[in-house]
Every structure is written in structure tokens, then in C-alpha cells.
Amino acid sequence: MTNEILEQHRQELHxxxxxxxxxxxxxxxxxxxxxxxxxxxxxxxxxxxxxxxxLIAQTRSIYTYASAHRAGYGDGALADxxxxxxxxxxxxxxxxxxxxxxWMTNRKGEVLDDQKIVYGxxxxxxxxxxxxxxxxxxxxxxxxxxxxDLLQKYTSDTCYGGYFEMFHRDWTxxxxxxxxxxxxxLDAHMHLMEAFTTxxxxxxxxxxxxxxxxxxxxxxxKIMHPTYGTGVPQFWADWRVAPQIKFDxxxxxxxxxxxxxxxxxxxxTSYGHNAEFAWLLLHALDILETPPETYRSHLQKxxxxxxxxxxxxxxxxxYVEGSHGGVVYDREKEFWQQAEMLIGLxxxxxxxxxxxxxxxxxxVHRFVMDRMVNHPVGEWWPLMTRQGVPIWTHMSHSWKxxxxxxxxxxxxxxxxxxLMARE
Amino acid sequence: MTNEILEQHRQELHxxxxxxxxxxxxxxxxxxxxxxxxxxxxxxxxxxxxxxxxLIAQTRSIYTYASAHRAGYGDGALADxxxxxxxxxxxxxxxxxxxxxxWMTNRKGEVLDDQKIVYGxxxxxxxxxxxxxxxxxxxxxxxxxxxxDLLQKYTSDTCYGGYFEMFHRDWTxxxxxxxxxxxxxLDAHMHLMEAFTTxxxxxxxxxxxxxxxxxxxxxxxKIMHPTYGTGVPQFWADWRVAPQIKFDxxxxxxxxxxxxxxxxxxxxTSYGHNAEFAWLLLHALDILETPPETYRSHLQKxxxxxxxxxxxxxxxxxYVEGSHGGVVYDREKEFWQQAEMLIGLxxxxxxxxxxxxxxxxxxVHRFVMDRMVNHPVGEWWPLMTRQGVPIWTHMSHSWKxxxxxxxxxxxxxxxxxxLMARE
Numbered sequence: 001m002t003n004e005i006l007e008q009h010r011q012e013l014h015x016x017x018x019x020x021x022x023x024x025x026x027x028x029x030x031x032x033x034x035x036x037x038x039x040x041x042x043x044x045x046x047x048x049x050x051x052x053x054x055l056i057a058q059t060r061s062i063y064t065y066a067s068a069h070r071a072g073y074g075d076g077a078l079a080d081x082x083x084x085x086x087x088x089x090x091x092x093x094x095x096x097x098x099x100x101x102x103w104m105t106n107r108k109g110e111v112l113d114d115q116k117i118v119y120g121x122x123x124x125x126x127x128x129x130x131x132x133x134x135x136x137x138x139x140x141x142x143x144x145x146x147x148x149d150l151l152q153k154y155t156s157d158t159c160y161g162g163y164f165e166m167f168h169r170d171w172t173x174x175x176x177x178x179x180x181x182x183x184x185x186l187d188a189h190m191h192l193m194e195a196f197t198t199x200x201x202x203x204x205x206x207x208x209x210x211x212x213x214x215x216x217x218x219x220x221x222k223i224m225h226p227t228y229g230t231g232v233p234q235f236w237a238d239w240r241v242a243p244q245i246k247f248d249x250x251x252x253x254x255x256x257x258x259x260x261x262x263x264x265x266x267x268x269t270s271y272g273h274n275a276e277f278a279w280l281l282l283h284a285l286d287i288l289e290t291p292p293e294t295y296r297s298h299l300q301k302x303x304x305x306x307x308x309x310x311x312x313x314x315x316x317x318x319y320v321e322g323s324h325g326g327v328v329y330d331r332e333k334e335f336w337q338q339a340e341m342l343i344g345l346x347x348x349x350x351x352x353x354x355x356x357x358x359x360x361x362x363x364v365h366r367f368v369m370d371r372m373v374n375h376p377v378g379e380w381w382p383l384m385t386r387q388g389v390p391i392w393t394h395m396s397h398s399w400k401x402x403x404x405x406x407x408x409x410x411x412x413x414x415x416x417x418x419l420m421a422r423e
Numbered sequence: 424m425t426n427e428i429l430e431q432h433r434q435e436l437h438x439x440x441x442x443x444x445x446x447x448x449x450x451x452x453x454x455x456x457x458x459x460x461x462x463x464x465x466x467x468x469x470x471x472x473x474x475x476x477x478l479i480a481q482t483r484s485i486y487t488y489a490s491a492h493r494a495g496y497g498d499g500a501l502a503d504x505x506x507x508x509x510x511x512x513x514x515x516x517x518x519x520x521x522x523x524x525x526w527m528t529n530r531k532g533e534v535l536d537d538q539k540i541v542y543g544x545x546x547x548x549x550x551x552x553x554x555x556x557x558x559x560x561x562x563x564x565x566x567x568x569x570x571x572d573l574l575q576k577y578t579s580d581t582c583y584g585g586y587f588e589m590f591h592r593d594w595t596x597x598x599x600x601x602x603x604x605x606x607x608x609l610d611a612h613m614h615l616m617e618a619f620t621t622x623x624x625x626x627x628x629x630x631x632x633x634x635x636x637x638x639x640x641x642x643x644x645k646i647m648h649p650t651y652g653t654g655v656p657q658f659w660a661d662w663r664v665a666p667q668i669k670f671d672x673x674x675x676x677x678x679x680x681x682x683x684x685x686x687x688x689x690x691x692t693s694y695g696h697n698a699e700f701a702w703l704l705l706h707a708l709d710i711l712e713t714p715p716e717t718y719r720s721h722l723q724k725x726x727x728x729x730x731x732x733x734x735x736x737x738x739x740x741x742y743v744e745g746s747h748g749g750v751v752y753d754r755e756k757e758f759w760q761q762a763e764m765l766i767g768l769x770x771x772x773x774x775x776x777x778x779x780x781x782x783x784x785x786x787v788h789r790f791v792m793d794r795m796v797n798h799p800v801g802e803w804w805p806l807m808t809r810q811g812v813p814i815w816t817h818m819s820h821s822w823k824x825x826x827x828x829x830x831x832x833x834x835x836x837x838x839x840x841x842l843m844a845r846e
Contacts, residue, residue: 149576152579153575158638159584159585170629172633173633207595214581217582218581
């Protein structure tokens with residue numbers, strides 16, 4: 001690829017990030033009345049009024065502002081904005097009695113849901129470590145370590161390995177079925193890998209390194225498909241594959257049938273999630289100083305699967321999900337898969353040098369820039385038809401926020417810079 | 424069995440316990456100069472002078488005195504003796520910097536070996552919980568919980584489940600091979616079950632219950648032989664069976680060939696250890712209020728194997744070890760297997776009602792009382808020929824002490840009482 005073409009793409013991302021995305025958030029998210037962030041905005045960027053502050057949205061926002069500051073954006077304002085969120089997170093969402101962060105408060109900071117959900121705790125570790133790396137404020141690492149210790153004590157399964165995920169406030173395990181206490185998921189373990197990577201980057205402690213290595217071994221050895229290297233969403237405690245069901249506590253707007261069961265519940269994988277897994281694994285290996293060759297097939301398989309089956313060569317973008325073997329189930333376009341795919345495809349192009357990855361990148365890049373970004377407002381549409389017509393129209397709610405979109409821009413720009421330096 | 428015969432046996436044990444065993448220890452073990460216990464005595468009961476205080480010997484002694492006090496012996500003197508040991512354990516063996524107990528001090532209390540060995544930490548949890556149950560002194564539970572938390576954070580394997588066992592002072596994992604960092608053992612996991620049982624009995628905390636249940640599931644699901652229900656001594660991290668080797672840090676005087684490899688290293692099991700496993704599991708189920716029927720075959724198989732292959736019907740007592748399939752490798756008589764076998768056989772007789780278990784009990788009981796107890800001195804010979812001639816002659820060292828012998832008497836008396844109440 002010529003540097004001219006690379007530079008064009010970089011410029012487009014940079015403009016979107018600095019003139020649309022970051023200003024969208026910096027002008028409206030800080031809750032000056034009650035602290036923390038307002039995270040619900042409609043298609044016009046107006047506060048849509050939901051009276052909730054979710055652990056996911058608060059922590060992902062902290063990550064967004066801290067990481068963008070560390071990457072050189074915002075002239076200090078993003079560090080201040082991150083600190084504003086950390087103050088709220090520690091003051092209002094930390095459970096002083098049992099430890100860990102509550103799942104949900106209202107805007108005032110009153111606890112609405114006191115459950116301890118590993119998915120949310122993992123984002124707390126991730127954002128608080130990033131925050132200390134970005135600002136030097138020691139409170140981030142202090143609380144990240146507290147959460148890490150709690151996860152080791154209360155959530156790891158010392159019989160079969162891995163982590164249980166759904167707990168009551170006092171860290172007793174929730175019941176089976178939709179309560180989720182008898183299941184383990186790809187999602188939580190992948191985000192623990194992501195969180196432990198940044199925790200180790202921040203702390204340098206050998207125990208954080210060891211637990212990161214263990215969760216990597218678990219992902220590649222038991223969670224990713226043994227043949228296809230693609231993600232298997234849900235398991236029983238003993239790592240037999242479980243049919244994918246909807247949990248009582250959710251962290252996304254995944255579509256299920258009305259009885260809470262996934263179509264093709266035992267043969268279902270997400271292209272965007274697999275690309276996210278691959279680039280997060282590659283980043284973890286970079287922090288661990290482990291050569292990527294050690295995990296080459298675990299990096300190559302999910303990226304190649306996404307390239308072969310997930311890319312929409314006609315309209316651009318990446319499909320939602322399909323089978324491990326290659327059948328596409330859902331051709332709509334969701335925001336976060338596009339975001340993760342951009343990073344994953346650039347990493348694949350950097351690692352394997354295959355031009356098809358660049359062509360796929362262009363196909364997703366164009367769909368994002370031409371269809372998915374709501375340019376006049378600044379954020380991305382959450383869900384579109386295959387052709388690019390908005391289906392859902394909010395700019396943000398508790399499960400959308402800005403972690404995928406801003407991170408995708410920051411990380412893709414870094415990779416485009418690397419590619420240009422190589423040419 | 425008639426109550427007369429049961430009463431005869433009970434009386435014999437009670438006399439040995441109260442007039443020989445406990446007086447042996449109560450008259451010589453307290454180190455008035457440096458605190459803690461002197462634990463090295465020769466065949467005449469004289470201090471044999473080794474300048475060491477091992478974590479195993481100190482913690483097992485605390486367990487012995489605390490549990491005997493809780494069972495009604497010693498008129499308070501045993502509680503005082505236990506407290507004397509707890510003072511030393513906390514003041515001299517606790518690592519204030521990294522947490523956990525050191526492996527070895529000299530008699531003065533200077534650290535000789537600062538490694539953190541899970542086997543020793545498990546005995547700390549066991550004895551400190553028993554101590555709080557026996558005396559009400561909260562320091563026991565306080566430190567037991569600290570150790571439990573450290574084990575969860577630093578020693579559990581979140582990839583394959585179970586616990587690694589060999590750590591440096593700062594809880595970094597030791598290397599492979601004889602350093603032991605790449606292996607997992609039946610022994611450590613069985614003693615963690617024992618420790619977590621008493622910890623949960625003392626604390627009533629649901630996290631202690633959950634971790635106890637997990638280690639039970641691990642033992643019956645992965646560690647005990649899938650066909651024979653007998654103990655497999657060593658595994659790789661991923662639970663493939665590993666050939667049994669001698670570690671650099673040992674906690675017993677197991678016999679190995681000179682190159683540190685066990686004869687029949689991949690098909691070797693200990694009758695006494697299997698009986699100990701069975702009665703400790705039964706006790707754990709009792710504390711958990713789980714019906715023993717739930718684990719009937721896991722209780723029946725190791726006890727039946729020990730009965731069928733381990734009992735020496737000609738000379739009495741139980742052999743050292745043999746194959747899972749039934750071949751006896753070693754017909755000598757070691758003290759601790761006799762001790763555990765007495766309890767296990769009485770539990771088997773109580774549970775299954777088969778008279779053969781009672782006959783086996785008599786065979787071991789007679790060997791112990793007529794051969795193994797060094798009556799004029801008060802303790803047991805550590806190792807004898809099949810016929811009952813002493814091979815080793817010390818009454819105590821760092822790995823012998825009194826936990827097996829005293830516990831065997833206390834626990835066997837309880838079971839004989841139960842049998843008499845049933846007749």
C-alpha cells in the first residue's frame with residue numbers, strides 16, 4: 001500500500017476523532033450536578049434522560065478519556081475528564097462493606113443494582129490501570145488491584161479453572177440458568193485478558209503477569225474453537241459448550257428470540273468479537289514481550305475466518321455473526337464489530353502482509369465513514385441494515401458509550417502510522 | 424460386634440492416649456527458652472538436638488493440642504500448650520512483608536528457609552481454625568483467613584484449576600522438575616480439603632464452603648483414579664498423570680531410589696493415604712451437611728481397595744503402598760498409615776456395615792498396640808519391618824510429630840463410641 005493511501009485513511013480517522021467524536025463527549029458527558037458521566041444521548045445528541053449510571057458506561061468512559069489522553073489527545077482536558085469519572089466511581093460505586101463496584105446507580109449516585117458482575121469488574125481494572133498510566137494518579141492502580149484480589153478470591157473456579165461471572169453483592173455465586181451462576185463466557189474471559197494486560201503494564205507485578213498468562217492459555221486452550229479458532233460464546237462450569245442464552249444481567253443489546261435462546265445457539269460466533277480477541281491477544285503478547293509467532297495459529301484463524309466469511313464486499317462493513325464453519329446468520333451492521341474489525345484487520349495486515357486484509361480494511365473503513373458515523377452529531381449509529389440504513393438510532397446508552405468508537409480511532413491511527421513507517 | 428469387644432478396644436486406645444501419648448508431649452515439647460515447640464526426640468524420648476522448627480511440625484502440634492482440648496482432654500493444659508505454639512507461629516514464622524508462613528526457622532526463631540509451600544500453609548489454616556474452635560481466641564481464624572486469601576490469590580491455577588504448590592518467599596512460582604513448580608499433587612489437595620473443612624466449620628463463611636466444595640470436586644473428578652478410586656500422587660499442571668518424583672522441599676521421609684524417582688512411578692498408590700482421603704472426605708461432607716450417599720463410590724472404592732490389598736492378615740497392620748490394580752510393592756509398616764487406617768476402617772464399618780472392615784480394624788489395632796507403640800516411652804516407632812521390628816527409631820522429627828498418632832486415637836475413640844451407641 002502506498003503511503004499516500006495510508007495517509008488519506010489516517011487523516012479521515014484523525015479528523016473524525018478530533019473534530020467529531022471527542023468533541024461530542026467533551027461537550028456533554030460530565031455530570032456537573034452529581035459527578036460521573038451522563039451516558040444517554042439520542043440521535044440528535046440530546047440527553048435522553050434515562051436515570052441510570054451503569055458500571056460499564058462509567059468505566060468505559062474513564063478508559064476512553066484516559067487512553068485518549070495517553071495517546072496525546074485533548075491537551076490535558078481528557079485527563080481532567082477521566083479524573084472526574086474516577087472520583088465518582090470510587091466515591092459512589094465502590095462497595096465499602098464487601099468490596100468491588102456496584103452494577104448500577106441512578107444519576108444521583110444511589111445504588112439501583114448492587115450485584116457484582118465480573119464483566120463490569122474487569123472494565124474497572126482496565127480503566128483504572130489505564131487511568132494511572134495516563135495520569136500518574138495512584139488511586140487507579142490502588143483500586144484496580146483491590147478488584148483483582150477480589151476476583152481471585154471470590155470468582156475463580158479452583159476446580160475447573162476460569163472465572164465464574166455472576167455474583168450477589170456479597171460475592172456469593174448466583175443461581176443457574178438465566179441467573180448465569182453455572183456458566184462461563186468467552187466475553188468475560190476476553191475482557192479479563194484485556195484488563196490484566198493493562199494492569200500488568202501499569203503494575204509490573206509478577207502475579208498480574210501470571211494471571212494474564214493463565215487467562216491467555218485458557219482462551220486459546222478451551223474457549224476458542226479447537227478447529228476454527230473462533231470464539232465459542234458460552235460454556236458450562238466444566239468447559240463443555242453450553243447453548244447461548246440471555247442472562248438476567250446483560251451488558252449489551254444482543255438479539256435473542258423471545259424465549260431468550262439464541263438462534264443456532266450451539267454453533268454461533270461473532271466476526272467482530274473474534275477480530276477483537278485477536279488484536280487484544282496480540283497486544284497482550286506485546287506487553288508480555290512474547291513473540292506473536294508463539295500464538296500464530298490462534299491469531300491467524302479468527303482473523304482469517306472474519307476475512308473470509310464476515311466482510312461484506314458488496315456494501316462494506318462486517319456482518320454480525322455466523323457459524324464456525326462459515327454460514328452467515330445475520331448480515332446487519334452493528335457499531336462495535338465495525339470498530340473492532342478496523343483494528344483487527346490492520347493488525348492482520350501488519351502481521352501477515354496479505355493484501356486482502358488491506359482490501360477488507362478499506363471495505364469496513366468506507367462503510368464506517370460513509371454510513372455508520374452520524375457526522376453532523378459526531379457519534380456512530382448503533383445498528384444499521386446491511387445497506388447502511390439506521391435501525392436503532394440512539395447515540396449512546398449504558399451499553400454503547402464510546403469505548404469501541406474512540407479506541408478504534410486511536411488504535412487504528414497507531415497502526416496506520418506503523419504501516420507508513422514501514423513503507 | 425458386641426459392646427464388650429468395642430469397649431475393650433476403646434479402653435486400650437484411651438489408656439494409650441491419656442497415659443502415654445499426651446503425657447509424652449505435655450512433659451517435653453514446650454520450648455520455654457525460645458517459644459514454640461521442640462519437636463525432635465530420639466527413641467528414648469530425649470531431645471535429639473536438631474536446630475530446626477518446621478512449619479509442619481509447629482502447625483501439626485498446634486492442631487494436636489487444640490483438637491485434643493476440644494475433644495475434652497487435658498483439663499485446659501492442652502489449650503495453654505496450643506496457645507504457646509500459636510504465639511510462636513504468629514510472632515516468628517509469619518512473613519510481615521509478603522504474608523504467609525515461612526517454611527523453617529531454627530530453634531531461636533531465625534528464618535532458615537523462607538519459601539512458601541502450600542502443604543505447610545494448608546496445615547496453618549487447619550490448626551489455626553481448630554485453635555479458634557477449641558479456645559475462642561480470634562487470632563486463629565484471623566490468620567487462617569489471611570492464609571486462605573493468599574492461597575486464592577497466589578497459588579490457584581486459573582487455567583486448569585487446582586493449586587500450584589511450590590513458591591518463593593514473594594509467592595512467585597518455583598521452576599519445573601524437582602523444584603515442583605510445574606506439578607500438582609494429591610497430597611496438597613487432600614490437605615487443603617482437610618484445612619478448608621475446619622476453616623468453614625470455624626467461620627461459616629460461604630466462600631470457605633465454596634472453595635471446599637471445589638477442592639472436593641477436583642479430588643473426586645481428577646485426582647483420584649477414575650477406575651479404582653485410589654489416589655494418584657502427582658500430576659502436570661493440566662492434570663495429565665506425572666511420574667512421581669522427589670521434590671527439593673519435602674514434607675516426609677518417603678522412600679525414593681537414589682535418582683529421586685519412585686519405583687513404579689506412574690502406578691503407585693498408598694493404602695493409608697487412601698483411607699485418610701476417605702475419612703477426611705466423609706468428615707467434610709458431615710460439616711457441609713451433604714449426605715455421604717452423594718459420594719458413596721468415592722468413599723467405598725479407596726476403602727475397599729485398602730481392605731482388599733493393604734491389610735496384612737498374617738502380621739497385622741497395613742502395608743505402605745502398591746499398584747492401583749492390587750499388586751503390593753512395599754510390605755513394611757509406617758506409623759502414619761496405621762494411624763489413618765484405624766479411623767478409615769472404623770468409618771467404613773460404620774458406613775457399610777461389612778464385618779470384614781471390623782476384622783481389618785482389629786488386625787491394624789493389634790499391630791499398633793502390640794508392635795508400633797513404644798510403650799515405655801509413649802510414642803510410636805516411625806517405620807518397622809513387616810513383622811514389627813523397628814527400622815527407624817526416632818520418636819519425632821520435623822515430619823513425624825504427633826498429628827497422626829494423637830488424632831488417630833481421638834478420632835477412633837469417637838467412632839468406637841458411635842458404634843457402641845448403635846448396638
